[in-house]
Amino acid sequence: LHFDLGAHFERTELHQGSTLVVDFGVPGDAKYTYGGWLSGAGRAQRIEDTTALLVPDKSLKLALPAADAGAAVLSLRVRGFAAGPLTVYVNNEVLADLKLGGKGFEIFTLPIRAGLLAAGDNRMQLRVTRTGSAPSVANAGLALDFVRLGPASATPSDQAPPELSAPGQGSTNKVLRVPIGFGVSYTLEVPEGAVLRCDYHAAGNAKLAIMAARDGAPKQLITELHATPTAQSADVDLSSLAGELVRLELSASSADVLLGAPRVVTFTPAREQDAPAGAPKPARNAIIVL
Numbered sequence: 001l002h003f004d005l006g007a008h009f010e011r012t013e014l015h016q017g018s019t020l021v022v023d024f025g026v027p028g029d030a031k032y033t034y035g036g037w038l039s040g041a042g043r044a045q046r047i048e049d050t051t052a053l054l055v056p057d058k059s060l061k062l063a064l065p066a067a068d069a070g071a072a073v074l075s076l077r078v079r080g081f082a083a084g085p086l087t088v089y090v091n092n093e094v095l096a097d098l099k100l101g102g103k104g105f106e107i108f109t110l111p112i113r114a115g116l117l118a119a120g121d122n123r124m125q126l127r128v129t130r131t132g133s134a135p136s137v138a139n140a141g142l143a144l145d146f147v148r149l150g151p152a153s154a155t156p157s158d159q160a161p162p163e164l165s166a167p168g169q170g171s172t173n174k175v176l177r178v179p180i181g182f183g184v185s186y187t188l189e190v191p192e193g194a195v196l197r198c199d200y201h202a203a204g205n206a207k208l209a210i211m212a213a214r215d216g217a218p219k220q221l222i223t224e225l226h227a228t229p230t231a232q233s234a235d236v237d238l239s240s241l242a243g244e245l246v247r248l249e250l251s252a253s254s255a256d257v258l259l260g261a262p263r264v265v266t267f268t269p270a271r272e273q274d275a276p277a278g279a280p281k282p283a284r285n286a287i288i289v290l
Contacts, residue, residue: 024052034063068119070114073154085100205254208224
C-alpha cells in the first residue's frame with residue numbers, strides 16, 4: 001500500500017470545472033492556512049446549520065492557490081458577528097471593502113484584475129474592525145464557510161460544497177464520493193509499478209474519468225470507467241507516471257460515483273529494499289520546529 005485515498009479525505013482538492021472550491025470547517029481546511037497562530041484561524045464550529053471556520057479575532061490570513069495570473073473571480077460565504085466593514089486583501093492589495101450585517105452568513109462575489117494573482121500560492125486576508133457574539137459563539141470576528149476562485153468567465157455557485165465521504169455499505173468504513181460535475185484530486189509522487197485499485201458504483205449509469213495533471217503539461221486522461229448500480233472492481237495502471245509528482249484527478253459525469261477502498265498500491269519492491277546492507281535510508285520527510 002502506497003497511499004490510501006479513502007483514509008485521507010483531508011488531502012483532497014476540489015474543483016468545479018476550472019473553479020477551485022475550498023470548504024472550511026471540515027478536515028483538510030488547514031492546508032489553506034498558515035497554521036492557527038499565524039493565520040488567526042480558530043476551530044471548526046456549527047453555526048446556524050453551517051459548519052464553518054471560526055475566527056476568534058479580527059483577521060484571517062489564508063493561502064489561495066491560483067492556476068495562473070489571469071483575471072479571476074472570487075466568491076466567499078462569510079458571517080460577521082457585528083455590523084461593520086470587512087476588508088478583503090489579496091497579495092497585500094485591497095480587493096474590496098464590504099459591509100457585514102452581523103446577523104447571518106452572506107455571500108460576496110468579487111472580480112480580481114489580471115496580474116494581481118500569481119500562479120501558485122497567493123495570500124488572502126479578511127479583516128473586520130469589531131468582534132461580536134451569537135447564540136453559539138461567545139465572541140469572534142468572523143466565521144468562514146467556503147471560498148471559490150475561478151477564471152473571470154466563471155459564474156461561482158452559491159451552493160455549499162458537496163460531502164466527499166459516505167458510510168461504507170455494511171461497515172463503518174468510509175468511501176470516497178466523487179460528486180457529479182466536480183473533480184476530486186490528490187497530489188502524490190507515483191512509485192514504480194503503481195496501480196489505483198478500488199471498487200466503484202453509482203446510483204445510475206455514470207462515467208468516472210481518471211486524469212493526471214503535471215506542471216507545464218496538459219491533463220492526461222488515464223482511463224474512463226463506466227459505473228452502474230452494480231459494484232465493480234478496477235485496477236488502473238499508473239506506471240506511465242512513475243517517479244513523477246502529479247495531481248491525480250477523479251471526475252464524475254451523469255451521477256455521483258462512490259469509490260470503495262480507493263488506494264494506490266505497488267507490486268514493485270521499494271528502492272530502499274535494494275540498498276546495500278547498512279546504507280542509510282533516504283529522507284522522505286522533514287519536520288521544522290519554530
